[in-house]
Amino acid sequence: MCQSPLHPFLAALPKCEHHMHIEGSLEPSLLFELAAKNGIALPVDKDAAFASVESLHARYQTFQNLDDFLGYYYIAMSALVDAADFEALAYAYFAKAASQNVRHAEVFFDPQAHTSRGVSFSTMVAGLKAAQRRAQAEFNMSTELIMCLLKHLPLPDAMKTFEEAKGAGYFADGTFAAIGMDSSEKPFPPKMWEELFVAAKEAGIRRTTHAGEEGPADYVVQALDVLDAQRIDHGLRSVEDEALLKRLVEQKTLLTLCPLSNVKLQCIGSVAEFPLRKLLDAGVRFSINSDDPAYFGGYILENYYALQDNFGLTIREWEGIAQGSVLGSWCSEERKQELLAEIKTVVGEWLEKLGEQ
Ligand code: HPA
Ligand SMILES: [Zn+2]
Numbered sequence: 084m085c086q087s088p089l090h091p092f093l094a095a096l097p098k099c100e101h102h103m104h105i106e107g108s109l110e111p112s113l114l115f116e117l118a119a120k121n122g123i124a125l126p127v128d129k130d131a132a133f134a135s136v137e138s139l140h141a142r143y144q145t146f147q148n149l150d151d152f153l154g155y156y157y158i159a160m161s162a163l164v165d166a167a168d169f170e171a172l173a174y175a176y177f178a179k180a181a182s183q184n185v186r187h188a189e190v191f192f193d194p195q196a197h198t199s200r201g202v203s204f205s206t207m208v209a210g211l212k213a214a215q216r217r218a219q220a221e222f223n224m225s226t227e228l229i230m231c232l233l234k235h236l237p238l239p240d241a242m243k244t245f246e247e248a249k250g251a252g253y254f255a256d257g258t259f260a261a262i263g264m265d266s267s268e269k270p271f272p273p274k275m276w277e278e279l280f281v282a283a284k285e286a287g288i289r290r291t292t293h294a295g296e297e298g299p300a301d302y303v304v305q306a307l308d309v310l311d312a313q314r315i316d317h318g319l320r321s322v323e324d325e326a327l328l329k330r331l332v333e334q335k336t337l338l339t340l341c342p343l344s345n346v347k348l349q350c351i352g353s354v355a356e357f358p359l360r361k362l363l364d365a366g367v368r369f370s371i372n373s374d375d376p377a378y379f380g381g382y383i384l385e386n387y388y389a390l391q392d393n394f395g396l397t398i399r400e401w402e403g404i405a406q407g408s409v410l411g412s413w414c415s416e417e418r419k420q421e422l423l424a425e426i427k428t429v430v431g432e433w434l435e436k437l438g439e440q
Contacts, residue, residue: 087391089398092433093384096401097425099187099408100180100372100383102316102339104231104265105169105211106160106193107375108176111139117162117171126158133158143378149297149348150267152378160196169210174217179376181222183384186422187412188218189227191263195236195244204251208258225418227260229291232279234264234271241279254288260413261289263316268298273305273312280310289413291339293317297350300324307336314338314411319345321367322358328365337368337411342389343381344374354389363400370408398437402430 115136118125125133132142132155139155146152163169173190180188190211197207211228218224230248232241245262253259262283264276273294283290292310295303296317303321306312307330318338321327331338342357344350351357362369371390376382381389390396396404409422 089391090388093387093391095429096405097186097422098184098383099370099412100185101189101370102341102372102374104191104375105173108377109159109172110377111136114159114162117168121164123162146348152348157196161200166206166210169207170213173211173214177214177218179382181224183382185383187225187414189229189413191229191231193231195233225414227413229261229263230259231263231265233266235267245279261291264292268296273302274309277309284311289313291316295320300327303327319350322361332366335368339372340369341372341374343386344379347379354393359390359394368407368411398430398433
C-alpha cells in the first residue's frame with residue numbers, strides 16, 4: 084500500500100460530515116484544560132491513563148471494543164460544564180473540519196450524559212449555537228445539531244429528554260435537525276426504541292440511529308422496519324444481507340460510515356477489510372466520517388486518505404461519493420445545489436490537472 088497522488092485532491096474536495104459526536108472531538112489537551120478550569124478531578128486513582136495528556140493519548144491507541152472506548156468517552160465529557168466549554172469544544176471541531184474542506188457538518192451530541200450531571204439543556208445549546216454561528220461567519224460552513232439518545236439508558240429516560248427538547252421548541256425552531264441513538268449496541272436492539280421514533284415521526288422530526296456497527300445486519304433491518312429511520316449511522320454489517328443492501332439502494336438510505344472508527348473498535352481488522360468496494364458496487368448511498376476523531380486517530384480527511392490508500396478510487400468515484408453525501412444531507416435544497424456546484428468545480432479542476440480518468 085502506498086500513499087496516493089490523489090491526497091491533494093481529497094484535501095480540496097468539498098465534504099459533508101454526518102457522523103461526528105461532538106463529545107468525541109474532545110482532545111486530551113482540551114480535556115485537561117477544562118478539567119483544571121472547572122475543578123473536575125479525573126479518576127487517576129482508578130485508571131493511571133488519566134495521569135497526563137500523553138498517557139491518555141497512549142491509552143487511546145487501542146480499544147478492545149465499543150464499550151471499552153465508551154468508558155473513556157463518558158468520563159472525559161464530565162469536564163464540560165458551562166456554555167463556554169461547549170462552545171470551545173465545538174469551535175475547535177469546526178475549525179479543524181474547515182481546514183479539511185468540510186463545507187456542511189451535522190454534529191451529534193448526547194444531552195443525557197450532561198443533564199445527568201446537572202448541566203442544563205440551555206447551557207449546552209447556548210455553547211453549541213455560539214460555535215455554529217462562528218463556523219458560519221468565519222468558515223462559511225453550514226452546520227446542524229442532531230440530538231442523540233443513549234441506548235444504555237431506559238426508554239422512559241429517552242422519552243423524557245425528547246419531550247424536554249420538543250417542549251423547549253428546539254425541533255420546531257430548527258435548533259436540532261433530527262434525533263439519533265448511540266452508545267452500547269449489542270444488548271439494545273433498535274426495536275426497543277419504537278415509542279420514541281413513532282413520537283418523533285408524528286411530530287415531523289427526522290430520525291437516524293446507530294445500527295450494524297457491532298450488532299448484526301438484522302439491527303439495520305429493525306431500524307428501517309420498526310423505527311422508520313431515514314439514515315443509518317455505520318450500518319457496516321448491512322453488507323452481510325444482500326436483500327438489505329438492495330433495500331438501502333432502492334430507498335436511497337444514507338449510511339454514515341466511519342472506517343477508522345471501525346478499525347479502532349475492532350469491528351474490522353484493518354482498513355483493507357472495510358467493505359468499500361461492495362457498497363460502491365451495490366450502489367448504496369454513503370458518506371465517510373470521523374465518528375470520534377479525538378479517540379480514533381483521525382478527522383474526516385484521514386478517513387478519506389485511508390480509504391484511498393487501500394482502495395485506489397478514481398476522481399470520478401470520489402465525485403459520486405461526494406455527491407451522495409450532499410444528497411443525503413439534512414440541509415436546504417438551495418444549500419445542496421451550492422455544495423454540488425462546489426464539488427463540480429473542484430472535480431473539474433483536478434481532472435484537468437491530472438488529465439485522467
Ligand atoms: O462509535 C460510536 N458508537 C456508538 N455510540 C457512540 N457514541 C460515541 N461514539 C459512538
Ligand atoms: Zn458514532
